[in-house]
Amino acid sequence: MSVLASALVSLALLAQEENRLWFVEVEVRGPADRVVLDCGADGVTRAEGPFLAGEQRELRLPVPVKSPLGVDGLDALPLPRLEVEPPSAGDGRVLRWSAEQPAERVARLSAGLQPLVVAPASGTRPQAGLPELCVVALAGVVSWKLRARPALSLLLASAAAILAGWLASRRASPLTPVAVVLFDATRELALESRAARDEVALPVEGLGVEPPTAALELRVDASGRGVARSAGTLRAWRTLPRPSLSAGENAWRPLVETWVRAGAGDWDPRGPWPVGSPVPDVSVEGSDPPGWLAAVPVDGRGALLGRTADGEWVRGTGFGD
Amino acid sequence: MSARRFAVALLASLAVLLALPALRSLREVSLTGAVLLAQLAIASAPRSAGDDAWRASLWSAGALLPAIGLAVGLDVARGVSVSRTLPFALAGWLVLVAWSFAASAVGSSTRARNVFAGLWLAALPGSAVLWAALAWAPRTSAEDHAPGAVLAGVNALVWLQRSTRAGGLAETEASAGAAPLLLALLVALAVWLVRRRHAARSLP
Numbered sequence: 001m002s003v004l005a006s007a008l009v010s011l012a013l014l015a016q017e018e019n020r021l022w023f024v025e026v027e028v029r030g031p032a033d034r035v036v037l038d039c040g041a042d043g044v045t046r047a048e049g050p051f052l053a054g055e056q057r058e059l060r061l062p063v064p065v066k067s068p069l070g071v072d073g074l075d076a077l078p079l080p081r082l083e084v085e086p087p088s089a090g091d092g093r094v095l096r097w098s099a100e101q102p103a104e105r106v107a108r109l110s111a112g113l114q115p116l117v118v119a120p121a122s123g124t125r126p127q128a129g130l131p132e133l134c135v136v137a138l139a140g141v142v143s144w145k146l147r148a149r150p151a152l153s154l155l156l157a158s159a160a161a162i163l164a165g166w167l168a169s170r171r172a173s174p175l176t177p178v179a180v181v182l183f184d185a186t187r188e189l190a191l192e193s194r195a196a197r198d199e200v201a202l203p204v205e206g207l208g209v210e211p212p213t214a215a216l217e218l219r220v221d222a223s224g225r226g227v228a229r230s231a232g233t234l235r236a237w238r239t240l241p242r243p244s245l246s247a248g249e250n251a252w253r254p255l256v257e258t259w260v261r262a263g264a265g266d267w268d269p270r271g272p273w274p275v276g277s278p279v280p281d282v283s284v285e286g287s288d289p290p291g292w293l294a295a296v297p298v299d300g301r302g303a304l305l306g307r308t309a310d311g312e313w314v315r316g317t318g319f320g321d
Numbered sequence: 322m323s324a325r326r327f328a329v330a331l332l333a334s335l336a337v338l339l340a341l342p343a344l345r346s347l348r349e350v351s352l353t354g355a356v357l358l359a360q361l362a363i364a365s366a367p368r369s370a371g372d373d374a375w376r377a378s379l380w381s382a383g384a385l386l387p388a389i390g391l392a393v394g395l396d397v398a399r400g401v402s403v404s405r406t407l408p409f410a411l412a413g414w415l416v417l418v419a420w421s422f423a424a425s426a427v428g429s430s431t432r433a434r435n436v437f438a439g440l441w442l443a444a445l446p447g448s449a450v451l452w453a454a455l456a457w458a459p460r461t462s463a464e465d466h467a468p469g470a471v472l473a474g475v476n477a478l479v480w481l482q483r484s485t486r487a488g489g490l491a492e493t494e495a496s497a498g499a500a501p502l503l504l505a506l507l508v509a510l511a512v513w514l515v516r517r518r519h520a521a522r523s524l525p
Contacts, residue, residue, distance in 0.1 A: 126342070128338050128391055133339075136335065139384075150376045154379060157384055158386055164391040165397070167394065169394040171395065214401070214402070232399070
């Protein structure tokens with residue numbers, strides 16, 4: 001029953017996205033340049049060495065596997081396959097799934113921060129650009145001219161297909177990295193979600209990718225620092241100390257826009273809120289907060305929305321209570 | 322493949338590549354599957370006269386390759402893995418070659434053309450419509466497999482349509498294209514045999 005409950009929490013709470021950052025413990029015997037953890041279609045982890053001859057180390061490394069049942073489903077998953085590079089040198093093995101999984105902490109914290117919002121990603125998808133469209137059109141004309149010589153036509157068309165595919169695969173829709181910090185005045189920790197295209201810096205505590213079928217590549221050093229890369233949109237999660245924002249004082253960062261909601265009321269724009277001062281108590285003319293962030297349950301508690309000069313958003317519940 | 326049909330297939334491919342990512346409701350559609358679907362629907366249709374079958378089919382399927390390559394590249398840019406997309410695209414292209422060959426193999430034989438038209442109707446649009454109709458029919462038992470599952474397994478249009486759904490490319494196995502490919506080859510063989518027999522009878 002506890003397994004089911006935990007799995008449901010993991011499924012429901014990690015921002016409607018499956019976490020793709022779980023940790024395994026591995027043993028490596030040098031010499032080796034790097035360790036590769038192959039997770040099949042889910043992706044791969046490359047841990048850079050060097051691992052010296054005679055050296056034997058136990059490492060805790062992230063792997064991008066999917067675990068539909070969350071942390072409690074890990075034991076049912078096959079351990080990733082480990083290879084050392086170069087293969088003729090040292091060796092290693094995956095010992096076990098780590099007992100401590102940071103994603104579990106993220107899932108527990110997010111339980112108290114409903115509704116969970118994620119940093120918005122661009123609504124557009126990669127589209128064909130002019131160069132690859134020209135390649136296709138030109139190849140069509142050339143193929144038509146060469147219809148008496150189908151073998152040559154096929155050869156040229158294959159080359160054009162590879163070129164067009166390569167050009168298209170490098171397309172990425174523009175996405176400005178956006179971060180959202182969610183906190184509750186009664187909790188010590190806040191949750192930060194950050195969206196980015198192509199890669200995010202590690203370490204983080206949770207990682208989602210859109211589309212969920214996208215493969216992930218984690219490149220880390222022995223300490224777990226590095227980057228996560230994917231052709232999709234990445235969303236990274238981490239916990240951090242609750243921002244020092246109370247009605248009496250902003251001891252966090254200057255906010256260029258602020259909205260306050262008292263109990264069951266509407267969002268009230270209060271304008272900029274500099275550091276060291278109480279929250280402005282006079283309403284100003286301003287725009288409404290973004291809809292994706294403003295949906296906070298009306299439960300009689302106060303709430304705060306703000307935006308920093310860097311474009312980072314913050315949402316607090318229990319604000320001013 | 323005639324100039325008109327080739328132009329239509331190429332323009333349809335480009336229209337799919339340009340329009341689908343721009344439409345909010347269809348932006349998750351797999352472009353590789355959608356392009357192959359459009360090309361197969363156009364290239365396989367019965368035609369009035371055929372050229373040298375192999376040369377014609379090889380040329381027509383080859384000439385449509387760049388559009389498929391572009392679709393594969395865009396799907397990869399959207400996050401679908403290359404190891405999923407490429408085998409699927411290759412399997413789809415082979416099905417396209419086989420059906421294109423079958424359509425070209427009729428030559429000038431009226432009987433072969435009629436046989437191909439009947440087999441094409443049954444194997445592609447007819448069975449696809451039947452599969453869709455059965456999928457919508459009320460179910461009277463709790464059997465695991467939906468009625469028409471066999472049709473879905475051998476129909477190239479249904480196989481490609483399944484891959485076009487959001488996330489469908491990641492779930493569709495390239496090996497599932499073996500049955501549609503085999504069916505296309507059987508149709509091509511049947512048409513070729515009818516054409517040969519007809520040609521032998523026509524000799525003085």
